[in-house]
Amino acid sequence: MEFLEQRIRKDGQVRPGNILKVDSFLNHQLDVDLLDEVGKAFYDRFKDKGINKILTVEASGIAIACMTARYFHVPVVFAKKARSKNIDGDTYTSLVHSFTYGKDYTVTMAKKFLGPEDRVLLVDDFLAVGKAMRGLIDICSQAGADVAGIGIAIEKGFQEGGSFLRSSGYDVCSLAIIDHMEDDGQIFFRQED
Amino acid sequence: MEFLEQRIRKDGQVRPGNILKVDSFLNHQLDVDLLDEVGKAFYDRFKDKGINKILTVEASGIAIACMTARYFHVPVVFAKKARSKNIDGDTYTSLVHSFTYGKDYTVTMAKKFLGPEDRVLLVDDFLAVGKAMRGLIDICSQAGADVAGIGIAIEKGFQEGGSFLRSSGYDVCSLAIIDHMEDDGQIFFRQED
Numbered sequence: 001m002e003f004l005e006q007r008i009r010k011d012g013q014v015r016p017g018n019i020l021k022v023d024s025f026l027n028h029q030l031d032v033d034l035l036d037e038v039g040k041a042f043y044d045r046f047k048d049k050g051i052n053k054i055l056t057v058e059a060s061g062i063a064i065a066c067m068t069a070r071y072f073h074v075p076v077v078f079a080k081k082a083r084s085k086n087i088d089g090d091t092y093t094s095l096v097h098s099f100t101y102g103k104d105y106t107v108t109m110a111k112k113f114l115g116p117e118d119r120v121l122l123v124d125d126f127l128a129v130g131k132a133m134r135g136l137i138d139i140c141s142q143a144g145a146d147v148a149g150i151g152i153a154i155e156k157g158f159q160e161g162g163s164f165l166r167s168s169g170y171d172v173c174s175l176a177i178i179d180h181m182e183d184d185g186q187i188f189f190r191q192e193d
Numbered sequence: 194m195e196f197l198e199q200r201i202r203k204d205g206q207v208r209p210g211n212i213l214k215v216d217s218f219l220n221h222q223l224d225v226d227l228l229d230e231v232g233k234a235f236y237d238r239f240k241d242k243g244i245n246k247i248l249t250v251e252a253s254g255i256a257i258a259c260m261t262a263r264y265f266h267v268p269v270v271f272a273k274k275a276r277s278k279n280i281d282g283d284t285y286t287s288l289v290h291s292f293t294y295g296k297d298y299t300v301t302m303a304k305k306f307l308g309p310e311d312r313v314l315l316v317d318d319f320l321a322v323g324k325a326m327r328g329l330i331d332i333c334s335q336a337g338a339d340v341a342g343i344g345i346a347i348e349k350g351f352q353e354g355g356s357f358l359r360s361s362g363y364d365v366c367s368l369a370i371i372d373h374m375e376d377d378g379q380i381f382f383r384q385e386d
Contacts, residue, residue, distance in 0.1 A: 078221065
């Protein structure tokens with residue numbers, strides 16, 4: 001989507017090691033009007049899929065999930081990264097390796113919020129290797145829920161997450177796909193047909 | 194606010210030890226239409242305060258902050274609970290004790306997103322002892338930012354956070370204040386004049 005590519009070009013910062021900083025609008029400071037456009041784009045793409053629930057992983061994904069759910073008028077459920085007193089009863093869990101934090105963590109979701117009756121849209125701010133998204137898919141599989149679509153704000157197209165998910169048959173909508181970044185700050189986006 | 198008290202009576206669950214479970218609509222599964230009402234209530238209360246930024250702590254607070262920011266059309270910044278590669282440069286930090294997780298943690302915010310020019314609304318889903326909120330106030334103090342108001346969805350009025358903040362001079366708006374809960378499930382809300 002043009003609007004997100006333009007914003008990345010304007011405010012994103014490339015750092016050595018293929019790191020893209022978008023903390024001024026997407027994952028630390030949040031531009032809520034931009035996130036609203038993201039949510040509307042996911043709605044336009046997936047509105048005919050019968051989606052009745054939106055899933056994400058804390059923390060940045062929550063903002064995108066909420067702004068998307070406004071259009072669908074369905075609940076959000078976010079998987080938690082730490083076991084807390086706020087989750088009790090039976091839970092689904094899946095082990096995820098975070099490259100951002102450099103360690104493994106478990107994502108957890110109460111069983112009562114996901115089941116075979118659900119048609120789910122998964123959303124997140126970034127897709128790179130795809131470990132967090134595979135954790136959510138694993139939880140949906142445990143629940144017998146149907147993954148009707150995957151909405152991603154920024155996909156690092158030079159890492160394997162997107163191609164793995166598409167070749168596995170998932171309907172992935174990434175609003176901006178980066179094919180290549182250079183340390184001088186140049187960003188090359190994938191051109192869609 | 195009547196709408197939130199009604200929802201707590203309908204879907205909240207009281208557990209022994211003064212625990213109130215609202216995970217079906219506020220902090221695990223999220224009812225986005227309800228959160229929109231929360232955001233509108235905060236806007237109605239604080240719209241004349243010159244607020245130019247909304248601050249919260251990950252994770253549940255992000256949802257409320259985003260739905261509130263839609264009305265103010267100002268950015269959200271959320272403090273992070275773990276040090277990650279996604280925060281670089283100078284940071285504000287404050288030590289917080291979490292009763293939910295039973296341990297201390299550090300909240301972190303990039304300095305570039307908060308400064309003396311900011312008039313800030315702090316929001317969170319719960320106020321009990323008030324440790325997370327004091328962490329945010331500490332960060333605002335370090336930044337020289339002005340705390341123009343504090344918006345809370347559910348305040349546990351029988352714990353000291355609310356009275357501490359009000360006696361310190363902060364303008365606190367809690368949409369539902371619980372004075373007392375009983376193990377049989379009865380919830381007694383504070384009646385405002």
